[in-house]
Amino acid sequence: MKFIILVTFLTIAPWASAQKSALPEPLNLLIQQGGEVVEQFDAPAGMQGYIADFRGQVITLYVTSDDKYMFTGAMLDTQGNNLGEQAIQDYMSGPKSIKDWKQLETSHWVLDGSPAAKRIVYTFTDPNCPYCSKFWQNARPWVDSGQVQIRHILVGILRADSQQKAAAILAAEKPSVALAEHQVANSLPNLKPLLEHSTDIKRKLMENHQIMMVMGASATPATFYQDETGVVQKQMGLPPEAMMTQILGHLKEN
CATH class of the missing domain: 3.40.30.10 (Glutaredoxin)
Structure with a gap:
């Protein structure tokens, strides 16, 4: 997965800062390029799911059980349900909305x-x-x-x-x-x-x-x-x- 390198600054949320040292190495790649890991949730097959905010775009990330590989996108179960959709909706309607409005207020x-x-x-x-x-x-x-x-x-x-x-x-x-x-x-x-x-x-x-x-x-x-x-x-x-x-x-x- 390729990320566009940001030339602007992004403030890492307290959750991301506190967890940075414990994050799987592939996620640190995202943070180094200006991304922000904001939430974590359980995923099947021993994987961990994460919500990330990257240049205003909210994405789901999944890291394999050995912490070596990461992929992004929708993970669907046998009924076609997107396993990360609820986590994204909760973040979009809560923390992200509050953060975005405060960011605009500081302009x-x-x-x-x-x-x-x-x-x-x-x-x-x-x-x-x-x-x-x-x-x-x-x-x-x-x-x-x-x-x-x-x-x-x-x-x-x-x-x-x-x-x-x-x-x-x-x-x-x-x-x-x-x-x-x-x-x-x-x-x-x-x-x-x-x-x-x-x-x-x-x-x-x-x-x-x-x-x-x-x-x-x-x-x-x-x-x-x-x-x-x-x-x-x-x-x-x-x-x-x-x-x-x-x-x-x-x-x-x-």
Whole structure:
């Protein structure tokens, strides 16, 4: 099994850190390449099953009884049941959801909407992304009603000046106003790129990009929200009209 080497950082969970020295050697290979072993469960034929979080993707791993070999994927019984499915669901709806939301909260976001709005949505935004602007425009009824606040996590990945434009918004006296003015213009070049920005702004943009990678997002917009059960969900790309209520909630008339 091949793993893509991450150039970003991942924080190893306390369980993984405590168990690292006792883990079978094949699992240490996963950890060395940025993965996180988060759960362990019993598997048949003397094997051990593990749940791992790798670049935002949750996978099942199985290690043979001699601790020498590892394989990933679904293990099915004679009835076709996936033996690791329940362990994955428990992790996705519990620890991972909590961890992902806390990770998003630590990002350097720009507020769109009222800080008192109860529903919070995070979206990774590139200033040169036309679909990000379209999502901003489509969300106006929810944001303007005060029901939803969208927290834009600025990144610069699309064009050569994307990072400089993101820096200009973050460094503005009122970042929320700068973002709104830019989005109203529908990504026209009204925003002057900030060619020289401070170390602090550079750090914030770097950390935003790292969080984006950790969350398994590779393009903008990448939107994260909590469903009706509180589980964090992800929408890649411009949300279709049919999904707007799912992401932003039912629009209530004032």
